[in-house]
Amino acid sequence: MARALASRPEIVFGDEPTGNLDSRSGAEVLGFLRHSVRELGQTVVMVTHDPVAASYADRVVFLADGRIVDEMLRPTADRVLDRMKEFDGRGRTS
Structure with missing residues (x-):
């Protein structure tokens, strides 16, 4: 590092x-x-799959199948995790 x-x-x-x-x-x-x-x-x-690590960022960009599907400003670990749970296998929200 x-x-x-x-x-x-x-x-x-x-x-x-x-x-x-x-x-x-x-x-x-x-x-x-x-x-x-x-x-x-x-x-x-x-790049991370860890909501806690993502919460240290100013901006989180969510990718699915190589495409940007959403973004979040001022993330918290809980908000990132909740958003991640909404995605299904096709990168769309349920």
Whole structure:
């Protein structure tokens, strides 16, 4: 993580950045990414299936079958989870 951010790139890409981490370590990584956005002006693009991780974002984009099907501003873990539950296998709401 430190190596990826050391050169202060404008955009940081994270594919399940908290995968295989315990909850404490995951929260530290997410807090560090949040800090890099607020304090260093970096943009973080993160792919995750974790509603808690998504709640650290300013904006959540929901994808289904490679297409954007919805978005949410100022997400909370509960709102993200509720929205995820609404999708069926075709990326449409029930």
